[in-house]
Amino acid sequence: xxxxxxxxxxxxxxxxxxxxxxxxxxxxxxxxxxxxxxxxxxxxxxxxxxxxxxxxxxxxxxxxxxxxxxxxxxxxxxxxxxxxxxxxxxxxxxxxxxxxxxxxxxxxxxxxxxxxxxxxxxxxxxxxxxxxxxxxxxxxxxxxxxxxxxxxxxxxxxxxxxxxxxxxxxxxxxxxxxxxxxxxxxxxxxxxxxxxxxxxxxxxxxxxxxxxxxxxxxxxxxxxxxxxxxxxxxxxxxxxxxxxxxxxxxxxxxxxxxxxxxxxxxxxxxxxxxxxxxxxxxxxxxxxxxxxxxxxxxxxxxxxxxxxxxxxxxxxxxxxxxxxxxxxxxxxxxxxxxxxxxxxxxxxxxxxxxxxxxxxxxxxxxxxxxxxxxxxxxxxxxxxxxxxxxxxxxxxxxxxxx
Numbered sequence: 001x002x003x004x005x006x007x008x009x010x011x012x013x014x015x016x017x018x019x020x021x022x023x024x025x026x027x028x029x030x031x032x033x034x035x036x037x038x039x040x041x042x043x044x045x046x047x048x049x050x051x052x053x054x055x056x057x058x059x060x061x062x063x064x065x066x067x068x069x070x071x072x073x074x075x076x077x078x079x080x081x082x083x084x085x086x087x088x089x090x091x092x093x094x095x096x097x098x099x100x101x102x103x104x105x106x107x108x109x110x111x112x113x114x115x116x117x118x119x120x121x122x123x124x125x126x127x128x129x130x131x132x133x134x135x136x137x138x139x140x141x142x143x144x145x146x147x148x149x150x151x152x153x154x155x156x157x158x159x160x161x162x163x164x165x166x167x168x169x170x171x172x173x174x175x176x177x178x179x180x181x182x183x184x185x186x187x188x189x190x191x192x193x194x195x196x197x198x199x200x201x202x203x204x205x206x207x208x209x210x211x212x213x214x215x216x217x218x219x220x221x222x223x224x225x226x227x228x229x230x231x232x233x234x235x236x237x238x239x240x241x242x243x244x245x246x247x248x249x250x251x252x253x254x255x256x257x258x259x260x261x262x263x264x265x266x267x268x269x270x271x272x273x274x275x276x277x278x279x280x281x282x283x284x285x286x287x288x289x290x291x292x293x294x295x296x297x298x299x300x301x302x303x304x305x306x307x308x309x310x311x312x313x314x315x316x317x318x319x320x321x322x323x324x325x326x327x328x329x330x331x332x333x334x335x336x337x338x339x340x341x342x343x344x345x346x347x348x349x350x351x352x353x354x355x356x357x358x359x360x361x362x363x364x365x366x367x368x369x370x371x372x373x374x375x376x377x378x379x380x381x382x383x384x385x386x387x388x389x390x391x392x393x394x395x396x397x398x399x400x401x402x
Contacts, residue, residue, distance in 0.1 A: 003122035006031060007154045007206040007229070020152065020173070020210045023166055023197055028204025036204035037158045040114045041134055041227060049105060049112065051090040054078060059111060060088050061104040062096050066145045069101065097136070102143025105134040108227075110305070115227075120307050120332050122229065129304035131230040137162070137219040146191035146216040147180045152231040153209050157201035160224035162217050166197035169212035175237055180214075187214055201226065232303055234296065242295040243287060252279040297336070301349040307331030309396055317400050318393040323375030323382045326401035327389055329367040333397060337363055346397075353395065355388075362388055371401035 008015055009030035018024055028034050049055055057071045071086060074096060078087040097103055105111075109119035109132040123130040137143050137160075148169065155164070170186040171178060180187050191214060200220060201207060209215060217224075247253050253276065262268045307330055317325070336347040337360060344360040346353040355363065362377040366389065377385045392398040 002125060003118055004125045006036065006118075007122070007156060008208065022210065023213060024208040025197065025199060026206045026208075028202060031204060031206060034203040037156045037227065038203075040118055040156070041108065041112060041158060041225075043159055043225060045112065046103075046105065046134065046136055046225065050088060050093055050103075053111070054082065055088040056084065057086045057088075059106050060093070061106060062093065062101050063104065063143045064096070064099070064101040066143075069096070097138055100138050100141050102138070102141065103136040104143070105136070106131075108132045108134055116308060119229070123304055124332060126231060129232045129300070131232065133228050133230070134158075135224075135226050135228065137217075137224045139219055139222050142216065142218040144216070146187055146214050148174065148187065148212050148214050149209070149230070150174045150176045150179060150211050151233065152211050154229040154231070155201065155207040155209065156227040156229065157203055157205045158225045158227060159203060160222050161200055161202055161220040162224040162226060163200050163220055164197070164207065164215060164217045165191070165195045166199075166209065167191055167193065167195050167214035169214065172212055173235070174212045175235060190214055191216065234300055238296065238299065239292065242292055242299070243284065245295065246287065246291055247280060247283050250279060250283045253283065297347070301334045304332060304334070306333045306396075307399075309399055314393060314396070314399065318390045321374060321386055321390055321393070323385060324373060326371045326373050327366060327393065327398045328371045328401035329369055330397055330399050333367070335367055335397070337367075348397070355391075359388055363392070366392055366398060
């Protein structure tokens with residue numbers, strides 16, 4: 001079973017046609033049944049996170065009647081030897097929750113092992129960075145008013161029942177800088193109308209919402225626990241931003257406006273605007289896709305972390321490495337290899353490695369996603385193979401296979 005098939009019963013081709021356009025509801029019966037998401041995070045796991053993991057802000061938010069409470073209401077020092085002042089106090093959280101507050105566990109794709117693995121797999125399938133939050137809502141309560149997100153989400157109902165009201169966007173495809181608070185009146189007015197989808201999510205149900213779609217949710221009966229998987233993506237506007245950054249190379253676009261120009265006068269600005277548009281159009285016609293791709297790589301790659309490694313076990317494995325040992329690329333690793341006459345450059349998130357040119361084929365083999373015995377890497381002898389494999393292991397690019 002793929003990670004995507006855990007949250008969606010549609011054929012991937014059909015989902016691609018609806019991606020970013022309309023909500024998709026999938027019932028538990030078409031997925032893994034009512035217990036379909038309890039292995040990712042259940043009530044017992046929430047208790048452990050809140051009480052035994054030294055949780056700190058901002059990994060927990062607490063909201064009541066649509067207002068996020070100050071962290072000081074539920075955090076403090078951890079006692080002797082753990083005096084860090086923003087650790088979650090379980091008894092304070094319990095009182096707030098019992099009084100009707102919603103608990104939001106944030107960044108669980110970096111904290112909770114089952115969700116680390118799931119988010120890594122789903123992100124690889126979607127080719128998008130993901131974030132995972134959990135929402136624990138008290139009985140018959142609503143944590144947040146109608147709003148929209150600036151990223152797509154999957155809502156995974158884990159425990160309890162929750163009523164969702166979904167309305168079409170007031171602003172289709174909002175950018176991150178176009179949060180719903182700037183259109184609060186439009187959002188509130190639209191929420192008074194007939195919803196596009198009025199549905200109760202039961203345990204094991206999943207709901208896909210494109211960015212911009214308005215939604216509100218209220219627990220029914222007992223408490224409700226659901227996960228939201230936020231899908232972060234790049235937009236065409238990101239291309240525009242990177243093009244404008246690169247356009248600084250054109251001296252015409254760096255030119256100072258005329259001395260004494262009245263920038264508040266449209267008639268005075270008109271000729272300068274026309275000349276600027278002409279210069280920008282000329283420059284855009286020469287824009288290099290490789291330069292834009294490099295900018296987007298620097299922008300997008302840091303948004304997703306590769307799979308966790310075990311530092312001590314990794315170093316022990318590298319130290320005892322033999323030609324018979326098998327290695328594989330670290331899950332979720334982002335990389336590119338550029339060939340040169342004397343060396344190859346391995347581009348990674350936030351850094352580059354230079355290696356002798358003859359190592360290029362072996363690096364490509366080692367990082368191709370399949371498991372390989374070190375002795376099978378395409379180099380002349382085992383000594384070179386071991387040196388390269390150890391380097392890639394200690395750089396955190398390879399891990400033991402199996």
